[in-house]
Amino acid sequence: MSDSQKFPVAAHALAYLAHKEAFSPDRAVASAELAASVPTNPVVVRRVTAMLGKAGLIGARAGANGGAWLLKPAQDITLDTVLRAVHGCANLGTAPPGVKGCPVGARIPDAVRAALIAADAAAAERLSRISVADLLADPAEREAVLKSA
Amino acid sequence: MSDSQKFPVAAHALAYLAHKEAFSPDRAVASAELAASVPTNPVVVRRVTAMLGKAGLIGARAGANGGAWLLKPAQDITLDTVLRAVHGCANLGTAPPGVKGCPVGARIPDAVRAALIAADAAAAERLSRISVADLLADPAEREAVLKSA
DNA sequence: TATTACGTAATCGCTACCGATACAGTTCCT
DNA sequence: AGGAACTGTATCGGTAGCGATTACGTAATA
Numbered sequence: 001m002s003d004s005q006k007f008p009v010a011a012h013a014l015a016y017l018a019h020k021e022a023f024s025p026d027r028a029v030a031s032a033e034l035a036a037s038v039p040t041n042p043v044v045v046r047r048v049t050a051m052l053g054k055a056g057l058i059g060a061r062a063g064a065n066g067g068a069w070l071l072k073p074a075q076d077i078t079l080d081t082v083l084r085a086v087h088g089c090a091n092l093g094t095a096p097p098g099v100k101g102c103p104v105g106a107r108i109p110d111a112v113r114a115a116l117i118a119a120d121a122a123a124a125e126r127l128s129r130i131s132v133a134d135l136l137a138d139p140a141e142r143e144a145v146l147k148s149a
Numbered sequence: 150m151s152d153s154q155k156f157p158v159a160a161h162a163l164a165y166l167a168h169k170e171a172f173s174p175d176r177a178v179a180s181a182e183l184a185a186s187v188p189t190n191p192v193v194v195r196r197v198t199a200m201l202g203k204a205g206l207i208g209a210r211a212g213a214n215g216g217a218w219l220l221k222p223a224q225d226i227t228l229d230t231v232l233r234a235v236h237g238c239a240n241l242g243t244a245p246p247g248v249k250g251c252p253v254g255a256r257i258p259d260a261v262r263a264a265l266i267a268a269d270a271a272a273a274e275r276l277s278r279i280s281v282a283d284l285l286a287d288p289a290e291r292e293a294v295l296k297s298a
Numbered sequence: 299t300a301t302t303a304c305g306t307a308a309t310c311g312c313t314a315c316c317g318a319t320a321c322a323g324t325t326c327c328t
Numbered sequence: 329a330g331g332a333a334c335t336g337t338a339t340c341g342g343t344a345g346c347g348a349t350t351a352c353g354t355a356a357t358a
């Protein structure tokens with residue numbers, strides 16, 4: 001499908017919001033500030049934050065002193081939720097259609113597809129055990145979280 | 150990085166070789182035949198089979214009646230080996246560099262990178278529990294294999 | 299020797315993404 | 329009220345990567 005930086009940008013943005021303690025409209029962070037931290041273009045950030053907003057992970061407000069803020073504590077936002085919010089997936093390719101002639105050969109694509117889905121699910125499951133708060137932890141502490149079975 | 154169909158094509162090709170019982174030079178399957186089954190171009194198949202050959206998964210021989218064959222029983226070839234053979238990975242994007250100014254903001258990229266690596270490792274681990282032989286099993290049987298923790 | 303087939307390089311067309319600009323709508327501040 | 333700041337979205341250009349194709353040298357068989 002698609003190479004996309006949406007997930008890394010989303011994760012970075014959420015971690016930044018958590019670090020800024022932006023948990024309310026009073027502490028909204030503008031897309032320009034987030035973009036400066038990534039770094040990337042403010043529009044790229046807004047494209048991502050718009051999706052995060054639709055997923056209910058963050059709030060956003062236009063106007064002066066506007067911006068984005070977290071709607072949930074950082075430790076309650078897991079990365080698999082973030083991945084789904086930006087329509088991401090573990091991109092290992094798409095199973096080819098195969099040919100309809102041979103009954104066995106035609107079955108291979110379904111099997112390959114199932115394997116791709118299983119791998120994607122495993123990646124998502126792994127990400128479900130990492131929270132945005134974990135991204136801000138010390139490297140040593142983070143290591144412990146990532147290593148935990 | 151890159152969207153690539155290398156892994157699905159490789160998995161399909163190996164399953165096809167297993168189905169054809171191509172376990173020796175006597176049963177070599179030409180790239181044109183593999184390409185017809187995927188379906189894709191013979192050169193695309195040869196690009197993939199060349200990588201699988203370098204990884205020691207298959208043998209290949211040029212000349213008349215040439216082609217590729219498996220070097221190991223299909224149940225001994227796991228899909229994570231195949232993924233590595235074609236230099237594939239779970240593609241969730243690349244962690245942005247961040248800015249060097251803020252000490253905390255600069256640490257986020259490393260954390261995001263670690264999460265991406267963990268997700269990739271989880272996908273590979275899942276694939277390590279699926280063999281080429283599993284791709285040829287009945288859908289019901291395959292379901293059982295994929296579901297097994 | 300003629301044929302078949304691999305392995306590799308070069309090229310082409312296509313697609314998707316990022317970055318940038320622009321604009322309408324919204325919100326705050328003076 | 330008016331201006332400034334900011335979001336969300338549309339659009340465009342540049343770029344990068346991929347699959348498909350053609351081509352060519354090498355190797356193995358008949």
